[in-house]
Amino acid sequence: MKYQGIIFDLDGVLCSTDRFHFQAWQQTAREAKAPFDEAVNQRLRGVSRMESLEIILEASPLTFTPEEKERMAEEKNERYRRLLRQMTPADMPNGVREALESLRAAGLKLAVGSSSKNARFILERLEAGQYFDAVCDGTQIARSKPHPEVFLKAAEMLGLPPAVCLVVEDAPAGLQAARAAGMDCAGVGGADWPFAPAYRLEDVTTLPAVLRG
CATH class of the missing domain: 1.10.150.240 (Putative phosphatase; domain 2)
Structure with missing residues (x-):
């Protein structure tokens, strides 16, 4: 892969x-x-x-x-x-957990790279922390997207160089941050992208199949 x-x-x-x-x-x-x-x-x-x-x-x-x-x-x-606090595990859409499990089974390391200072709390409410090898959030960075800091730090936490990391984003600022970090980006949804992401996804559930080609 x-x-x-x-x-x-x-x-x-x-x-x-x-x-x-x-x-x-x-x-x-x-x-x-x-x-x-x-x-x-x-x-x-x-x-x-x-x-x-x-x-x-x-x-x-x-x-x-x-x-x-x-x-x-x-x-x-x-x-x-x-x-x-109203969030529950049911707020993670159907198929997302299965997609994350599939990616992990393929030997990929997974991280969250979010500008939100509440990312860990949200993962806790979703009961989803176990899927990720690293979480880099707004409490750990000085500059938010489109600056690449959050993605570069997440890659560092995974112990990987940027070139072998793929970012999955739904916002133009995130796409710009991924490019600035030297990473490919999979764009989720129908945002008005400033340039074409490497992959376009309707949602995260299709990512394992897309990467398998």
């Missing part, structure tokens, strides 16, 4: 927490008197919490100090984590 390691983004690839993010950010936008809809929400995919807040505040008529922004971001995260 061409690859020795697979690095998965979490949200939108292995599960979906979009509804929780939307609800949590919606309250932040109300506080800032800023418009918030699905188009704005889509711009937040794959970027850090503080960068997401800045995107929301672009349309706010109010001005906030750095301290107020920190408070707003922290309050959003607390709302989000309360909502995440």
Whole structure:
């Protein structure tokens, strides 16, 4: 097989927490008197919490100090984590666990590479941590996607060079981060990709068959 390691983004690839993010950010936008809809929400995919807040505040008529922004971001995260407690193993879509088991059986090392600081908590709620040899999340990086740091660190944690790792992503920022890391990328879903990923997947369940050719 061409690859020795697979690095998965979490949200939108292995599960979906979009509804929780939307609800949590919606309250932040109300506080800032800023418009918030699905188009704005889509711009937040794959970027850090503080960068997401800045995107929301672009349309706010109010001005906030750095301290107020920190408070707003922290309050959003607390709302989000309360909502995440609703997650169960059933929130991992059908067939994803089987796909991960198939990839592991093929001898591949698996990692999660996510900008989210809640990645480990989400994996815990999904009861999915056992599938991964490494987890690199937002608590371990200084720069979020499209910077390649999260993927480079995940590869390092797997003990593999970037060239033999495949990234699985659903967001344009993740695709750009994979290229910057020197890794191929499998794009999940119908995002408006800035350039063509190495593979296009409807969802993760098809990945084992795609890699077998």
